[in-house]
Amino acid sequence: MQNQNDLPKKSRKGLVGLLIFTSFLLCAVLLAGVFFVWWSESHQAAETMAQNQSLQDQLTAAEEKINQLEDTTIPIETFQGYAAQYGVSSEFIQQFFPDKLVYKDDTGIVYADIDESLPQNSYDWQYLLREDGRFSYEAPDGTTAVTGIDVSKHQGEIDWQAVKADGIEFAMLRGVYRGYGESGNLLVDEMFAENLEGALAAGVDVGVYVFSQAITPEEAVEEAELVLEQLDGRQITYPIVFDMEEIAGGIARTSGLTPKETTDIAIAFCETVKNAGYEPMIYGNLKWMIANMQFERLTEYDKWLAQYYRKPAFPYAFQMWQYTSTGTVNGITGDVDLNLCFVQYPKTDSAQ
Numbered sequence: 001m002q003n004q005n006d007l008p009k010k011s012r013k014g015l016v017g018l019l020i021f022t023s024f025l026l027c028a029v030l031l032a033g034v035f036f037v038w039w040s041e042s043h044q045a046a047e048t049m050a051q052n053q054s055l056q057d058q059l060t061a062a063e064e065k066i067n068q069l070e071d072t073t074i075p076i077e078t079f080q081g082y083a084a085q086y087g088v089s090s091e092f093i094q095q096f097f098p099d100k101l102v103y104k105d106d107t108g109i110v111y112a113d114i115d116e117s118l119p120q121n122s123y124d125w126q127y128l129l130r131e132d133g134r135f136s137y138e139a140p141d142g143t144t145a146v147t148g149i150d151v152s153k154h155q156g157e158i159d160w161q162a163v164k165a166d167g168i169e170f171a172m173l174r175g176v177y178r179g180y181g182e183s184g185n186l187l188v189d190e191m192f193a194e195n196l197e198g199a200l201a202a203g204v205d206v207g208v209y210v211f212s213q214a215i216t217p218e219e220a221v222e223e224a225e226l227v228l229e230q231l232d233g234r235q236i237t238y239p240i241v242f243d244m245e246e247i248a249g250g251i252a253r254t255s256g257l258t259p260k261e262t263t264d265i266a267i268a269f270c271e272t273v274k275n276a277g278y279e280p281m282i283y284g285n286l287k288w289m290i291a292n293m294q295f296e297r298l299t300e301y302d303k304w305l306a307q308y309y310r311k312p313a314f315p316y317a318f319q320m321w322q323y324t325s326t327g328t329v330n331g332i333t334g335d336v337d338l339n340l341c342f343v344q345y346p347k348t349d350s351a352q
Helices: 009-070 076-085 090-094 160-165 192-201 217-231 259-275 286-291
Strands: 100-105 108-113 128-131 134-137 146-151 170-178 186-188 205-211 240-243 280-284 302-306 320-327 336-341
Touching: 076 108, 090 100, 100 286, 108 286, 134 146, 134 336, 146 320, 160 192, 170 192, 170 217, 170 336, 186 217, 192 205, 205 217, 217 240, 217 259, 240 259, 259 280, 280 286, 286 302
Parallel strands: 146 170, 170 205, 205 240, 240 280, 280 302, 302 320
Antiparallel strands: 100 108, 128 134, 146 336, 170 186, 320 336
């Protein structure tokens, strides 16, 4: 085997040339790699700078747009059009129209004028607090609300001692109800007697409501007289309530009544209750009381407002607020309606 020194001179020269060429090639490759890395990093940096500049341009444009909007108003009609187009809730819209009553009907969104001649409430909603799904209200003027529920046979068996221990001060019990159908059968709630005895024994104050489907004042009197018969002279703390509601699907017997007819029926019920020595009350949501009744004719009766808002949006005087149908109370299985009452019953002359 020959070593390098044994090679001819010409071969040694060729080998040296090959080594030099190889070294040059390696250097060239290394330089190319260094250049590629530098170029890539520079290109990425340029892209990043471009992206940052684009983002900054967008932010600047957005800020300018916001500044323009702060100095710009849109016509009320434009806002109302957007509200109708995008199905905005009545509660949200109401915030922008403190001088209106906002509700929805078959025609769309209604903006009803507030009648300043009617009795107004003076509640200060900054003192309305919510904790663990329940509202409380205690104002500097001395108004303190108490928590209550309303129940019917749909709640089944109720442990009234547990209800009382869970902070429930009053309960509105369904006493009588009339069916939706043409015959309008008038029935006593199957759990009324049991609920009445259980609530009173537990120290829960009681009121009664009648689900009405009366289509004449005579039928309203019949409803009132039946619930009075069930009470049989028993004194209760809270009112006896006329509850006529809008029924989904157009199946209600009352769907064809005019506001005047509905109001006549409500008055007939309330006067029958009043003449028997009990406190009458009318239940309804904003739409029902404003669109389906002649509200100005009902000012002498207490009101129970049904409105599932974060705070009531109803300027007129009302004494009770039903704020949810999905409350939870110990002693009751499933959902139950929760209410606040802002006056003390039996009412004194100073009560609102």
